Amino acid sequence: MQTNLLSKETSAKSTHMSDKINHPQLCQWLDSVAHSRDKQAFTHLFQFFAPKILRIARGKFPNEAQANEVVQDTMSNVWRKAHLFNKDKGAATTWVYTVMRNVTFDMLRKIQGNKEDNLSDDIWPVAESMSCETEGFDDHLADKNLLSVIENLPQAQQDVVKGFYLREMSQEQLAVHLNLPLGTVKSRLRLALGKLKVQLGEKHD
């Protein structure tokens, strides 16, 4: 399913872009993480970004453990939020930078004795604004492979996956929306994701 994604133009055409970073490659890895939870692709991303994040974090945090925490938190956000990256809106480097800057900002606020209020994602959104929900829905629908796989799931799991992935609702919101206990939503999602992983993996090989 990567081929149709790659044929789309990436945004690596801006005047600020240098040739020193392989932007299409970074986009592809992020896509693989987003769409098939590809651990190999994540390892590539990690190897590219982590040492650089660590060096930048060292400039902001004298404490080594805190600098390591920035790496850990940023990269685990990349793993968990990759589906929120939209390559039509900017480069992968810009997105990872936003994730890193936000982690750093919230951590500095915490350390400076202010609050653990995690304000950064409201100030610098990591995802598209949810007000254009239908637009996001259509975008994802364009990814026909993923959709056809989802549609092979049992209806109950489909509802959860569609709400979660395509409409980007939280598990709590889905529970309310579908009138189900939160635990049920979580277990259906887990089941569905397991199946998706297997099926998407098969298509890859």
Added chain:
Amino acid sequence: MINNHPKFELIQAFVNGDLPASLSAGIAIHADMCVECQKTIAQFTEQVAENSFEEEFLDRFIVDDNDALESIAAIDFDHMINAIVDSSDIDVVVPTIEKNISFNDETYIIPTALNSMELGKHAHIGKLTRTRIQLNENEIHTSLLHIQPGGGVPEHTHKGFELTVLLAGSFHDESGEYVKGDFIMLDGSHQHNPVSTNGCLCYTVASAPLHFTKGINKLLNPIGSFIY
């Protein structure tokens, strides 16, 4: 039309994450209403990101001593990767739920940048209503300030800085008329007497008590600390 924008130095600091939450939110609120600044921020962010992750750039500016290199090597990256990919959790963005706030029977949508911030109770003096935003930034105080039609703030200067972002309505002072979206940063050298003919709602960040400059208004010192 918006005529007042943050200067580029502020936008740079904003993108770098170097500003306090109060000022960062002020710029985010302005940019939400200002296409021009949105563009500047997007371009600058892209540039900073590119530089940040470019090996050569890092090599040029960060001198690694051997100790640092050793400790980078000492971090078990493989262990970190495994711990991260072990989790099947996916983060979802909770669709932004619009939050409202009412002043004198008028309801306003709270800017999304302020969504997770804790708001205090309304406090009133004359035609002014203030709600403190609890950011715990020591000498920097952040508020929503509502001015009823015909209300104003007596002539004053600022010991530190005072940022006003107009969220709704308009006001004017000696320098002119301000409209929704305007980003007005004043420092100690400015002296002004804002008046709102039709009422307005502002996001304000002030770093020191306002200093009132004229006759009877000196008696109004409580307003100074009220607004600050």
